[in-house]
Amino acid sequence: MPKAYVFTRYGGPETEALTDVARPSPGPGQLLVAVRAAGVNPVDWKLRTGYRRPGESGERVFPAVFGSEAAGVVEEVGAGVTGFAVGDAVFGNTVDGAYAEYALLAAAVTAHKPAGLSFTDAATLPVAAATAYDGIRQLGLAEGATLLVTGAGGGVGAAAVQIARAFGVRVVGVASEQKKDFVASLGAVHVAGGPDLADRVRATVPGGVDAVFDLVGDRTLAEAAALLADRTKLITAAAPPATVAELGGSRVVRARTAAVLDAVAALVLRGALDPHITRTFPLDLAEEALRTVEDGHALGKIVIEVAA
Structure with missing residues (x-):
């Protein structure tokens, strides 16, 4: 058997x-x-x-x-x-x-x-990269926009950073100090997680961020939400729908199609996604x-x- x-x-x-x-x-x-x-x-x-x-x-x-x-x-x-x-x-x-x-x-x-x-x-690719791809497409950011990714050192986070960069988006990645070099290697500006996250992001990105892709939830999600003027640009794959809705955002909407898998595979083949x-x-x-x-x-x- x-x-x-x-x-x-x-x-x-x-x-x-x-x-x-x-x-x-x-x-x-x-x-x-x-x-x-x-x-x-x-x-x-x-x-x-x-x-x-x-x-x-x-x-x-x-x-x-x-x-x-x-x-x-x-x-x-x-x-x-x-x-x-x-x-x-x-x-x-x-x-x-x-x-x-x-x-x-x-x-x-x-x-x-x-x-x-x-x-x-x-x-x-089917879970982490596809989730990241769906989220980036959901946000619909213009080239040159700035995206904050929390949990940037994990599987979905690392994929989200790279996919956003492939679309011409600037990325600020939130992760522990131990993951600083890894997050930087993905092409993101690293910001340490923990209490007072919003203050550290504001100090790092004086011009602010245009969107948040949250992969942590809880207090991190709440602090990240405070950075946005437009809460429709707040998405999460870590918090329950009701929690993020209270903050004015939404869950990542999963497409769950073979076309998305083809798209992320193509990104890997062209070297845009590791x-x-x-x-x-x-x-x-x-x-x-x-x-x-x-x-x-x-x-x-x-x-x-x-x-x-």
Whole structure:
């Protein structure tokens, strides 16, 4: 039986296990993929604690496989799926987990992997890079505008900085002092996070910022909001809809289309977007990979490499 890294109930790391699971069978609109690589994201461990994504409903079935993004090779094609065939190299959003030898992908949110893009790089794009791309497009900033990105040292933040820069936008990146050099390497002006953030941003950018892309939430979101005259230019992927609405902003609106995946892949191929994969782990060390992200010390992206 194929292997998968799962959580058996809501809770902490004690609920996790590498175990045998039944090989999935693709339903209508789905692809069965032999996973080559799976991206690791903060939402993975948050779902283990019982967190639900905005708009998500229904009860989770346990054991639940970790992960939301994967790259691999098509093994089976579900009913009604066109444009994909067995043997195609693909990447996309998984239906019910990615840290596994086999995963189901929704064909509508799956793209063909370009030959010049590695499976490892491709596996980082469906969640972090696509979220960043959707957010930057949602803000619709003109070339030369100034964008503040909070949480600029993480997976989504690093992608947002680079995508904004590719669109000609100036970026101020908020991150810890330990991530200063990394944020600067992305092309952003670094500002340290923490209390009195707004004052530090004003001192660094006397002309002010035109928009905020928040990836931290809580007090950081509130302080960043205070920098904007136009709160419609405040978006977050970290705070609940009601919280950001009270501040006059909104959640990032996810497109969730293959076209977005094609777009971010093209940015990687032309050198405008580096996934910045800082560590990779085999599937049997998935626990260590997840702890690296959950502890909050990861720079860029962490990937689980399932097969060569």
